Amino acid sequence: xxxxxxxxxxxxxxxxxxxxxxxxxxxxxxxxxxxxxxxxxxxxxxxxxxxxxxxxxxxxxxxxxxxxxxxxxxxxxxxxxxxxxxxxxxxxxxxxxxxxxxxxxxxxxxxxxxxxxxxxxxxxxxxxxxxxxxxxxxxxxxxxxxxxxxxxxxxxxxxxxxxxxxxxxxxxxxxxxxxxxxxxxxxxxxxxxxxxxxxxxxxxxxxxxxxxxxxxxxxxxxxxxxxxxxxxxxxxxxxxxxxxxxxxxxxxxxxxxxxxxxxxxxxxxxxxxxxxxxxxxxxxxxxxxxxxxxxxxxxxxxxxxxxxxxxxxxxxxxxxxxxxxx
Amino acid sequence: xxxxxxxxxxxxxxxxxxxxxxxxxxxxxxxxxxxxxxxxxxxxxxxxxxxxxxxxxxxxxxxxxxxxxxxxxxxxxxxxxxxxxxxxxxxxxxxxxxxxxxxxxxxxxxxxxxxxxxxxxxxxxxxxxxxxxxxxxxxxxxxxxxxxxxxxxxxxxxxxxxxxxxxxxxxxxxxxxxxxxxxxxxxxxxxxxxxxxxxxxxxxxxxxxxxxxxxxxxxxxxxxxxxxxxxxxxxxxxxxxxxxxxxxxxxxxxxxxxxxxxxxxxxxxxxxxxxxxxxxxxxxxxxxxxxxxxxxxxxxxxxxxxxxxxxxxxxxxxxxxxxxxxxxxxxxxxxxxxxxxxxxxxxxxxxxxxxxxxxxxxxxxxxxxxxxxxxxxxxxxxxxxxxxxxxxxxxxxxxxxxxxxxxxxxxxxxxxxxxxxxxxxxxxxxxxxxxxxxxxxxxxxxxxxxxxxxxxxxxxxxxxxxxxxxxxxxxxxxxxxxxxxxxxxxxxxxxxxxxxxxx
Amino acid sequence: xxxxxxxxxxxxxxxxxxxxxxxxxxxxxxxxxxxxxxxxxxxxxxxxxxxxxxxxxxxxxxxxxxxxxxxxxxxxxxxxxxxxxxxxxxxxxxxxxxxxxxxxxxxxxxxxxxxxxxxxxxxxxxxxxxxxxxxxxxxxxxxxxxxxxxxxxxxxxxx
Numbered sequence: 001x002x003x004x005x006x007x008x009x010x011x012x013x014x015x016x017x018x019x020x021x022x023x024x025x026x027x028x029x030x031x032x033x034x035x036x037x038x039x040x041x042x043x044x045x046x047x048x049x050x051x052x053x054x055x056x057x058x059x060x061x062x063x064x065x066x067x068x069x070x071x072x073x074x075x076x077x078x079x080x081x082x083x084x085x086x087x088x089x090x091x092x093x094x095x096x097x098x099x100x101x102x103x104x105x106x107x108x109x110x111x112x113x114x115x116x117x118x119x120x121x122x123x124x125x126x127x128x129x130x131x132x133x134x135x136x137x138x139x140x141x142x143x144x145x146x147x148x149x150x151x152x153x154x155x156x157x158x159x160x161x162x163x164x165x166x167x168x169x170x171x172x173x174x175x176x177x178x179x180x181x182x183x184x185x186x187x188x189x190x191x192x193x194x195x196x197x198x199x200x201x202x203x204x205x206x207x208x209x210x211x212x213x214x215x216x217x218x219x220x221x222x223x224x225x226x227x228x229x230x231x232x233x234x235x236x237x238x239x240x241x242x243x244x245x246x247x248x249x250x251x252x253x254x255x256x257x258x259x260x261x262x263x264x265x266x267x268x269x270x271x272x273x274x275x276x277x278x279x280x281x282x283x284x285x286x287x288x289x290x291x292x293x294x295x296x297x298x299x300x301x302x303x304x305x306x307x308x309x310x311x312x313x314x315x316x317x318x319x320x321x322x323x324x325x326x
Numbered sequence: 327x328x329x330x331x332x333x334x335x336x337x338x339x340x341x342x343x344x345x346x347x348x349x350x351x352x353x354x355x356x357x358x359x360x361x362x363x364x365x366x367x368x369x370x371x372x373x374x375x376x377x378x379x380x381x382x383x384x385x386x387x388x389x390x391x392x393x394x395x396x397x398x399x400x401x402x403x404x405x406x407x408x409x410x411x412x413x414x415x416x417x418x419x420x421x422x423x424x425x426x427x428x429x430x431x432x433x434x435x436x437x438x439x440x441x442x443x444x445x446x447x448x449x450x451x452x453x454x455x456x457x458x459x460x461x462x463x464x465x466x467x468x469x470x471x472x473x474x475x476x477x478x479x480x481x482x483x484x485x486x487x488x489x490x491x492x493x494x495x496x497x498x499x500x501x502x503x504x505x506x507x508x509x510x511x512x513x514x515x516x517x518x519x520x521x522x523x524x525x526x527x528x529x530x531x532x533x534x535x536x537x538x539x540x541x542x543x544x545x546x547x548x549x550x551x552x553x554x555x556x557x558x559x560x561x562x563x564x565x566x567x568x569x570x571x572x573x574x575x576x577x578x579x580x581x582x583x584x585x586x587x588x589x590x591x592x593x594x595x596x597x598x599x600x601x602x603x604x605x606x607x608x609x610x611x612x613x614x615x616x617x618x619x620x621x622x623x624x625x626x627x628x629x630x631x632x633x634x635x636x637x638x639x640x641x642x643x644x645x646x647x648x649x650x651x652x653x654x655x656x657x658x659x660x661x662x663x664x665x666x667x668x669x670x671x672x673x674x675x676x677x678x679x680x681x682x683x684x685x686x687x688x689x690x691x692x693x694x695x696x697x698x699x700x701x702x703x704x705x706x707x708x709x710x711x712x713x714x715x716x717x718x719x720x721x722x723x724x725x726x727x728x729x730x731x732x733x734x735x736x737x738x739x740x741x742x743x744x745x746x747x748x749x750x751x752x753x754x755x756x757x758x759x760x761x762x763x764x765x766x767x768x769x770x771x772x773x774x775x776x777x778x779x780x781x782x783x784x785x786x787x788x789x790x791x792x793x794x795x796x797x798x799x800x801x802x803x804x805x806x807x808x809x810x811x812x813x814x815x816x817x818x819x820x821x822x823x824x825x826x827x828x829x
Numbered sequence: 830x831x832x833x834x835x836x837x838x839x840x841x842x843x844x845x846x847x848x849x850x851x852x853x854x855x856x857x858x859x860x861x862x863x864x865x866x867x868x869x870x871x872x873x874x875x876x877x878x879x880x881x882x883x884x885x886x887x888x889x890x891x892x893x894x895x896x897x898x899x900x901x902x903x904x905x906x907x908x909x910x911x912x913x914x915x916x917x918x919x920x921x922x923x924x925x926x927x928x929x930x931x932x933x934x935x936x937x938x939x940x941x942x943x944x945x946x947x948x949x950x951x952x953x954x955x956x957x958x959x960x961x962x963x964x965x966x967x968x969x970x971x972x973x974x975x976x977x978x979x980x981x982x983x984x985x986x987x988x
Binding site for chain 3: 362364365493494496497500501503504507511513514516518519542545546547549550551552716717718720721722724725728729732733738741742744745748749752756757758759775778779782783787
């Protein structure tokens with residue numbers, strides 16, 4: 001064979017090889033690790049397991065999805081773990097708002113969601129309800145703001161940590177109206193609700209699933225919703241925007257993120273897998289039961305959304321007087 | 327529907343053959359899970375929820391609840407045999423339980439733990455059936471001021487748990503408070519004492535500290551004493567492997583103490599089984615005629631905390647079922663399970679879902695009976711573990727500690743912490759610093775600080791709020807009395823000395 | 830009643846622990862001083878640490894004081910270094926096995942630790958030590974990763 005033919009054959013072979021690899025789609029080579037920042041049984045763990053169960057039941061993936069718990073330091077353990085698995089296509093994580101807020105305020109939380117990991121999708125935007133006791137004289141957000149202005153610092157709201165969504169909403173409304181009321185942190189949801197029901201605080205912001213039973217039992221009254229549209233099942237509850245207040249876009253976002261350096265094929269695969277999962281009947285039922293909303297967003301839109309959202313949270317926390325380190 | 331007809335309805339549900347089966351399965355799984363350190367009932371319940379989705383809600387909650395209170399039975403096993411707490415609420419059981427085992431009364435200790443668990447567990451269910459709504463109202467009346475006073479009262483117990491040196495006990499307590507502050511402050515997001523380690527942002531894990539300071543340090547002390555050549559005495563004969571009449575009589579008050587303290591603290595969303603077990607232990611020591619014997623292996627030192635952590639389950643179900651307020655990880659998951667089944671825990675649950683509510687309550691009576699039948703015969707079997715030659719037992723203790731910590735925390739960093747706390751525990755023993763106040767401070771530290779700051783935030787900085795509210799004022803006064811009592815004792819002795827010298 | 834000679838008192842465990850705890854108390858106060866003792870909303874993150882830091886300093890100074898002033902009837906047994914050394918050596922081996930757990934994995938490091946532990950501390954024959962080590966490790970591997978699905982640390986060799 002002449003040298004020219006040999007070279008041609010080589011190039012043809014390389015070309016054919018390159019073509020096949022370019023068309024090769026990612027297929028998971030083993031179980032997919034789904035990292036969650038809570039321990040077994042926590043809210044995120046249950047969400048992740050729900051997703052995994054749906055994927056398995058509908059046979060949407062050829063392999064198992066197993067939930068890996070990395071609790072500790074809010075989102076930090078899980079974020080560190082995902083970062084340490086750089087380039088691994090078999091590891092994904094379930095993120096929520098604290099994956100955005102922890103790196104903003106903690107020196108030691110060094111890995112930011114948007115820059116150090118690969119956003120894949122946004123699955124849900126979770127609204128919240130602003131509630132008071134049923135026997136309270138407060139009938140609307142305007143009533144609450146009025147009372148807060150008359151007695152600055154004396155009205156009380158129970159909530160989680162100072163970087164939680166409830167406080168971000170509070171900071172935004174305080175800034176817009178000039179009112180000021182106290183925010184009392186409780187580590188557990190049970191205590192927050194007990195504080196409100198027992199009459200020790202005046203108002204709290206909580207998830208629709210937590211509130212609905214209390215409302216039905218006549219113990220709580222909803223005065224506004226933190227959501228972009230009125231919530232199904234709560235049609236006569238005004239949104240913050242309806243009440244003339246900002247803050248309805250401070251939602252709890254939940255979605256999936258991949259390891260830094262994850263291959264584009266893998267990202268496309270997971271995006272497609274998650275999109276198909278969100279179209280199943282069980283997923284829609286899950287959304288309805290919890291009053292979750294939000295359109296499914298793919299990788300590029302998710303990254304844009306998260307970047308903007310992170311910026312908004314950063315500004316709000318800075319204005320609240322917290323030390324922002326990133 | 328009043329209590330009696332409700333219970334009748336409930337028993338008709340719980341005694342159905344399939345529900346009996348689910349109850350047994352739950353109790354059995356719970357016992358196994360409680361025995362294994364590192365695996366908790368919360369995790370198990372969470373993992374089984376998908377399987378229960380197709381089940382009838384009554385059957386499902388019967389099984390899941392069986393895991394929840396069954397785990398409290400199993401938690402004492404490794405505490406007594408290996409000095410490794412199977413659950414964080416079983417730490418107080420280690421104190422006297424392990425010492426009983428070393429004296430050859432392991433079987434008796436295990437038996438007493440099972441009996442106390444049964445008595446207190448049943449008490450909890452009875453209280454739940456009869457008093458759920460008024461007790462729930464009581465729980466809601468507790469605000470941060472009361473929680474703070476309760477924690478202070480719990481800390482005052484350090485006076486009783488310090489052994490020889492009150493000074494060293496107080497110092498250990500303060501170190502425990504410091505260890506509790508490690509992590510992220512809830513109110514300000516300030517990272518405290520994390521030494522640059524991001525793994526510490528969530529704070530120290532209780533299991534790591536407890537297993538290190540108890541189990542690892544104890545093994546090191548045994549090696550130092552040259553005991554590795556001794557075999558732990560295991561009595562022969564079935565009668566010697568169960569508690570004798572004398573031991574049971576000694577526990578009479580402890581059974582009552584554990585039941586009441588456990589139930590009341592279980593009802594309060596801000597307290598927990600761990601706090602309940604320590605308070606009950608301290609109370610038992612306070613009223614005992616021979617308090618100096620606590621820590622050397624007295625049966626009531628096992629009965630009180632074990633009863634408390636079981637009665638706590640009955641108490642914790644009160645706010646869960648009547649108000650929809652969960653008390654901890656396990657109850658939070660049971661709440662989500664109930665929601666998934668379409669049952670809605672809350673003010674309306676007893677009226678709207680009487681089958682589920684009363685079926686659950688009735689099944690708990692049955693479950694407690696099943697558990698004592700299950701656990702008591704296993705006692706002689708478990709006690710045989712101590713027949714293992716010491717050169718196998720000690721590696722097992724190290725191994726179970728490591729695996730338990732890794733399973734609970736998921737990283738090797740915590741194993742490193744485990745070894746550090748083991749060294750700390752050993753050094754404390756050498757220097758005669760008591761370990762129990764350290765753990766007490768660690769358990770209560772966070773809750774106490776949060777309650778303090780919440781109270782002052784709510785009263786806008788007015789410290790009088792603690793004495794203006796009657797319940798917190800009473801508890802604080804009690805705490806002060808307890809703290810002053812050793813001083814009064816000393817004053818009394820000095821006075822008597824003066825009288826006899828002058829007379 | 831004579832006080833113990835100062836030199837002995839200085840070497841006693843109580844004195845040393847008093848000094849260490851005083852230092853810890855000072856560290857706590859210094860470290861927390863940057864965090865904010867109080868804020869307009871209520872006590873800050875430095876509030877609680879400050880007070881238990883102060884308590885620690887006061888009580889540990891009292892401990893030092895009582896060691897120097899009071900006669901100590903039971904100065905305690907002097908440290909039996911060979912025996913204590915074995916305990917500390919066991920601890921060192923334990924800590925080392927943990928440090929090796931990330932690169933070597935649970936199976937290798939725990940087996941190695943148990944083997945040396947049984948061999949040296951318990952003075953068992955090599956065969957007994959080896960069998961104990963293998964049996965224990967096997968037991969853990971069966972119960973946790975295999976039966977319960979709870980992963981144990983896996984090293985660079987893949988197991």
